[in-house]
Amino acid sequence: xxSVTQLGSHVSVSEGALVLLRCNYSSSVPPYLFWYVQxxxxxxxxxxxxxxxxxLVKGINGFxxxxxxxETSFHLTKPSAHMSDAAEYFCAVSDSRGGSNYKLTxxxxxxxxxxx
Amino acid sequence: xxxxxxxxxHLITATGQRVTLRCSPRSGDLSVYWYQQxxxxxxxxLIQYYNGxxxxxxxxxxRFSAQQFPDLHSELNLxxxxxxxxxxxxxxxxxxxGQRTVGAGYTFGSGTRxxxx
Numbered sequence: 001x002x003s004v005t006q007l008g009s010h011v012s013v014s015e016g017a018l019v020l021l022r023c024n025y026s027s028s029v030p031p032y033l034f035w036y037v038q039x040x041x042x043x044x045x046x047x048x049x050x051x052x053x054x055x056l057v058k059g060i061n062g063f064x065x066x067x068x069x070x071e072t073s074f075h076l077t078k079p080s081a082h083m084s085d086a087a088e089y090f091c092a093v094s095d096s097r098g099g100s101n102y103k104l105t106x107x108x109x110x111x112x113x114x115x116x
Numbered sequence: 117x118x119x120x121x122x123x124x125x126h127l128i129t130a131t132g133q134r135v136t137l138r139c140s141p142r143s144g145d146l147s148v149y150w151y152q153q154x155x156x157x158x159x160x161x162l163i164q165y166y167n168g169x170x171x172x173x174x175x176x177x178x179r180f181s182a183q184q185f186p187d188l189h190s191e192l193n194l195x196x197x198x199x200x201x202x203x204x205x206x207x208x209x210x211x212x213x214g215q216r217t218v219g220a221g222y223t224f225g226s227g228t229r230x231x232x233x
Contacts, residue, residue: 034221043118043206043224090159094221102147102210103172104222108158 002027002093006107014115019063019078021110023091026072033074034092034104035065044090050074061085086114119143122207122225130233134195137228141188141209147171148190149210149222150182154203165190197232204229 007022025031032051036044048059055067061084065076074091091107119142129135141148150162152175161174165184176182179197184190194201208222 032221036224041229043120043226044208044222045118045224046221049221092221103149103161103164106159106161 002031002095002105004091004093004105004107006089006091006110008110009108010111010113012113012115013081015083016080019076019081019085019112021076021089021091021112023065023074023076023107024072025074025091025093027093027095029095032094033065033067034094035059035063035074035076036090036092036106038088038090038109040087047076047089081112081114083114083116086112088112118223118225120145120207120209120223120225122205122228124228125226126229126231128231128233129197131197131199133197133232134193135197135230137192137194137205137207137230139190139192139207139209139225141190141207142211142223145209145211145223146188147210148184148188149208150176150190150192151206151208152203153206153227157203159206162192194230199232202230202232 003026005024034049035047037047038044048057050067058064063078088109088111090109092104094104121140123138146167149164152160162176163182164172168184182192204227206227208224
């Protein structure tokens with residue numbers, strides 16, 4: 001079974017400050033990991049994903065995440081927050097085996113607020 | 117446009133009524149997933165279909181049911197609606213048919229906002 005824990009349901013940063021959203025996973029098989037972003041009144045959009053290639057993954061809008069197996073973490077970072085980054089962010093895990101039972105398990109989400 | 121189409125975008129109905137939400141997956145995707153998102157429960161997995169067959173069930177109420185048709189579109193039926201069923205309902209699709217496509221993740225539709233009054 002897999003699970004995801006997002007530490008902090010709400011993170012507030014100032015514009016220009018570092019963004020750090022934390023995600024820890026639990027998986028009995030090698031995981032694939034994803035970050036999704038949801039802007040108000042919209043669906044979830046894929047931000048980036050780790051699929052066992054490079055451990056440092058770059059995504060859209062300047063975000064990146066690092067897979068650390070020893071820490072079972074996949075934290076999302078951005079060096080300088082922009083007002084447009086205000087949204088809810090979801091971390092998700094799947095196993096790497098695929099098949100018709102393929103399923104993503106999502107964390108509870110972290111709401112990012114960016115203050116001017 | 118993500119390629120996953122959900123209709124209607126908004127739905128307002130009265131308690132006790134029945135509604136049907138529709139989802140057309142991205143072209144080529146065989147799996148459809150339904151999620152409910154509310155302020156108090158967050159993103160809750162309801163049910164998954166793969167090529168017309170039910171594959172996984174989550175926190176889906178007995179008043180709710182779903183199906184996937186031969187053309188791969190899916191419908192989520194919600195009956196005997198209660199005020200607490202007011203939420204955003206998302207459909208997502210995935211192409212996964214083998215290990216090489218596992219990294220694709222899900223593609224989400226823009227959701228149907230259901231308001232029960």
